[in-house]
Amino acid sequence: MSLRVKAQRFGSKLSGMVIPNLGAFMAWGIITAIAVAIDSATLKEFIGPMLTYLLPILIAFAAGKAVHDYRGGVIATVATMGAILGADVTMFIGAMILGPLSAWILKKFDQLIDGKIPTGFELLVNNFSVGIFGAILAWLGYIVIAPFVAILTSVLSAGVDVLVNNNLLPLTAIFIEPAKILFLNNAIGQGILSPLGSMQIGEFGKSILYLLESNPGPGLGILLAYMIAGKGNAKGSAMGSGIIHFFGGIHEIYFPFVLMNPILVLPLILGGVTGTFLFSLFDVGLVGVASPGSILAILMMSASGDYIQILISVLASAAVTCLIAIPLVKRSKNSDTELQEAAVKMEELKGKESSISSVFTASKIESVDYSGIFKIAYACDAGLGSSAMGANILQKKIRKSGIDDISVFHISISNLPTEADIIVTHQSLVDRVSEKQPSTHCIAISDYLNAPEYSELVNKLVESREK
Structure with a gap:
């Protein structure tokens, strides 16, 4: 697995903790903006508690739930509460560490005792395991994670201060802009800039x-x-x-x-x-x-x-x-x-397999039975913006062709595998999709709006239903 793919996966996991809670972040931002604009003492009461408690706990729950369903979310919030109380800094990073870690520990415990619980004691064991492990992890969060995050945040904040004080902050574009093209925007935005931004919010x-x-x-x-x-x-x-x-x-x-x-x-x-x-x-x-x-x-x-x-x-x-x-x-x-030439050249430079160049040449779809296609998944990093748009475009093209028994839905790559007959994704994400769901045929596109693969797919679907 290439370093780029590993970084994409890491960014996807980070965005999976933050993006489901963006509504809460925006609510907090709106309240903060209005409170400052009208100098409302009542609204200002919301700012601190929401930033200190609500947002980190929501991040922790989303992270824990992604790892081990609802109980994973519960133990993640309990553990993160210890980190929140252990330091004065906003615990976004602490939630991103403790959330998935605590849920993973609970998941391993559940796997260890699977099939060994006496009949009728399942609920008791499930609740006590969350309670006991949650209490231990909250204590560890208080004495270990909180001080670590406080030190890390201070170091990172000091680095930002150096850039700002020396007028070097604009040079961050040298790293940010190329990284975005490689689909590392989530790793940068959610993993680095957002936690540091929350520190500046509290100060400025x-x-x-x-x-x-x-x-x-x-x-x-x-x-x-x-x-x-x-x-x-x-x-x-x-x-x-x-x-x-x-x-x-x-x-x-x-x-x-x-x-x-x-x-x-x-x-x-x-x-x-x-x-x-x-x-x-x-x-x-x-x-x-x-x-x-x-x-x-x-x-x-x-x-x-x-x-x-x-x-x-x-x-x-x-x-x-x-x-x-x-x-x-x-x-x-x-x-x-x-x-085509650019795609092949990039493929050679990156040492990748033929997934990229195949986007601009004949798609490997001849072996697919299109008469049995009823569910198409459109996957992207976060499962929201680009995949939602692409799924909507593809669904409209399919409906316009007269086919009404095929559903197209969007999904995050981190939520694969899923029940789907075909998966559509961007060329730069093919490796990750294939790794998560190798048995499902994947169509790679390069242009979200006018990908020729859309029409090619629709034509195959129409032909298969006319036979």
Whole structure:
């Protein structure tokens, strides 16, 4: 397994703890913004307890439930409570450690005693195991995890302070923008920036860190460049992709445009540097996580008085990216042949198998019995933005063809395996899907909006039902 795939898996696990609770994060952010804007003493009473207790406990429960169902969620919250009480820092990191760890310990215990519990004592043993292990882990969280997280947070915060004080924060775009293209945005956003951002919230009432990964400006700049200088299908799909990216917040929509012309990472980085420099210059920030990275979500989470400056910074980063990308896009042929060659070249550079190049050549679908296809899973990293959009597009195409007995649903890769006859996913995620559910045929796509594989799949489905 490649390092990139391992990092994607790690990021997926982190996002699996945070994304199910984004509604609570946004509620806290909205309350915080309103409380500060109108200087409400009543609303300010919500800010501290929600940040200190509610959000870490929700993260812990989501993590524990993912590992070992509801009981895993329960023991995760009990254990995390010990860490919350053991230190003054916000325990997002502590919840991300104790949540899955405590649920895993309970799962191993359940496996150990499986089939050995006397009849009628199952409920008693289940409850006592959660209670006993939960109490022990809460104590360990208090005396071990809490001090460790406090020290780690202090070190990371000191690192951020060094970057800020020396005006080096814009240089983080050198790492963030290329990492996003490799689908490592969740590892960066949920695993690093969000916990550190929560520390700045407690100190300053807002955080610039929430803007670094979620800034839609550089991606918009790439898509604008294709609208202006692109050719063929790339230009045709750039406008729709731009709307979805900027207003819908699904950043994955612009990744294929960069993957077909990797030199575009350079204007992405320069656009990211521009945006972060202006964020720092204007001293702006968000009061909560903006996810998905839509300009609407960002403005909603903006600190009071920062709306115009943030919008200017985002648009400036888009403009810089666009201007630098236009000559690079013009130089590119933007043809299907170039796309195939780029895919093969990337495959050779990464030392990967033929999963990528097969996206642009004939799909390996001849061995599939399409008359027996009734459930299609559309999988992505988090199971929300890009997969929900792709599943909706594919479902509409299938319904338009006259087939009404096939359902298309979206799912997180971490929730595989699932009951499905075919799985659709992005080319960069094929390895992880195949690892989780190797027995199910996987179709890799490169363009969420206009993937030729959609029509190819629909045609096969129609042909199979006409026989």
